[in-house]
Amino acid sequence: MNNTPVFDYEDIQLVPNKCIIKSRSEADTSVKFGKHTFRLPVVPANMQTIIDEEIAEYLAKNDYFYIMHRFDEEARRPFIEKMKAQGLISSISVGVKDNEYRFIDELAEAGLVPDYITIDIAHGHSDSVINMIKYIKEKLPESFVIAGNVGTPEAVRELENAGADATKVGIGPGKVCITKVKTGFGTGGWQLAAVRLCAKAARKPIIADGGIRTHGDIAKSVRFGASMVMVGSLFAAHEESPGKTVEVDGQLFKEYYGSASEYQKGEHKNVEGKKILLPHKGNLQDTLTEMEQDLQSSISYAGGKDLESLTKVDYVIVKNSIWNGDSI
Numbered sequence: 001m002n003n004t005p006v007f008d009y010e011d012i013q014l015v016p017n018k019c020i021i022k023s024r025s026e027a028d029t030s031v032k033f034g035k036h037t038f039r040l041p042v043v044p045a046n047m048q049t050i051i052d053e054e055i056a057e058y059l060a061k062n063d064y065f066y067i068m069h070r071f072d073e074e075a076r077r078p079f080i081e082k083m084k085a086q087g088l089i090s091s092i093s094v095g096v097k098d099n100e101y102r103f104i105d106e107l108a109e110a111g112l113v114p115d116y117i118t119i120d121i122a123h124g125h126s127d128s129v130i131n132m133i134k135y136i137k138e139k140l141p142e143s144f145v146i147a148g149n150v151g152t153p154e155a156v157r158e159l160e161n162a163g164a165d166a167t168k169v170g171i172g173p174g175k176v177c178i179t180k181v182k183t184g185f186g187t188g189g190w191q192l193a194a195v196r197l198c199a200k201a202a203r204k205p206i207i208a209d210g211g212i213r214t215h216g217d218i219a220k221s222v223r224f225g226a227s228m229v230m231v232g233s234l235f236a237a238h239e240e241s242p243g244k245t246v247e248v249d250g251q252l253f254k255e256y257y258g259s260a261s262e263y264q265k266g267e268h269k270n271v272e273g274k275k276i277l278l279p280h281k282g283n284l285q286d287t288l289t290e291m292e293q294d295l296q297s298s299i300s301y302a303g304g305k306d307l308e309s310l311t312k313v314d315y316v317i318v319k320n321s322i323w324n325g326d327s328i
């Protein structure tokens with residue numbers, strides 16, 4: 001490992017190629033993921049302050065990928081039924097505890113097959129996740145199973161071999177994550193290099209999860225092998241976001257907290273997440289639109305017409321110097 005070059009998003013710049021389109025609007029940002037095609041290779045994090053049923057429905061209706069979080073267990077079955085009744089994709093999360101096996105049984109018995117099921121566990125390279133992948137694949141073979149999170153090529157291969165249709169990469173790079181400081185482990189500080197290593201080993205799609213701080217980081221994730229990019233903090237604090245609104249000195253903020261924080265867990269046990277306040281950002285669609293436009297621009301700099309062109313561009317390592325003291 002110590003001979004492997006490591007870098008993070010801000011250490012990399014992609015090198016432009018000659019443009020072949022007349023307008024950025026010609027660039028196609030759509031991605032096929034599983035059986036469906038989505039407008040962007042981006043999915044909001046399956047966290048309680050990022051997504052709720054209303055946002056999920058909005059995203060599905062507008063051809064964006066979504067993953068509903070797993071923290072309101074009883075709501076999941078009616079949510080799948082509601083989405084199916086509207087002809088929308090159903091995409092839920094599960095854990096690995098005993099009750100989750102009963103939930104999978106319940107869905108299988110009712111013939112309710114979610115289009116996507118994400119196994120959402122901090123340390124995904126584990127027998128508990130492998131067993132859950134196998135169980136879902138046996139009971140609901142038509143569901144597309146995303147398993148995570150992992151940070152190594154070995155973990156990607158093992159979860160794929162167990163039957164996962166995609167793996168999610170990122171241990172500790174998240175904005176509200178404290179895993180890196182509490183445990184000393186993870187991909188924090190070298191998440192983009194970890195995505196690259198995992199993608200090289202993967203035979204199926206990977207999702208880069210955590211550490212996205214700018215829209216350019218989405219293009220970089222695709223360059224280094226991600227099919228999809230999971231985004232938390234950039235989607236937090238919108239008008240529609242479920243996080244609580246807080247006023248400080250006349251300014252509006254919204255809460256964004258970790259799924260392993262005491263605010264999510266309701267107790268201070270095995271805490272690996274924190275809560276932050278982010279300035280209120282306006283409408284979610286405005287951010288999605290800007291993301292799409294920025295990605296179209298990335299594609300034009302790549303010298304292509306679609307996401308595929310991003311995967312081949314050259315890059316340089318400019319250690320931590322992109323910002324040069326500036327911010328957006």
Ligand SMILES: NC(=O)C1=CN([C@@H]2O[C@H](COP(=O)(O)OP(=O)(O)OC[C@H]3O[C@@H](n4cnc5c(N)ncnc54)[C@H](OP(=O)(O)O)[C@@H]3O)[C@@H](O)[C@H]2O)C=CC1
Pocket residue numbers: 095096097120121122123128149170171172173174177179210258259260270272
């Ligand atoms: N991407 C990331 O970097 C991280 C994400 N998270 C998020 O936090 C949420 C909670 O995650 P998680 O705590 O896994 O979920 P759960 O609290 O649902 O734990 C799932 C099961 O795994 C066990 N478990 C959890 N961590 C470990 C570990 N390190 N070693 C052995 N067993 C373990 C738990 O037992 P027990 O609690 O008794 O150990 C429990 O039985 C998830 O949404 C996850 O995505 C959390 C940390 C890092």
Ligand SMILES: Nc1nc2c(ncn2[C@@H]2O[C@H](COP(=O)(O)O)[C@@H](O)[C@H]2O)c(=O)[nH]1
Pocket residue numbers: 045046047149170171172173174175176177178179180209210211212230231232233234257258259260261272273274
């Ligand atoms: N270590 C922890 N990671 C967490 C926690 N809750 C969520 N997450 C991960 O963060 C990303 C989002 O990252 P961001 O940089 O885009 O904000 C999310 O998808 C999870 O993988 C947590 O409590 N601890």
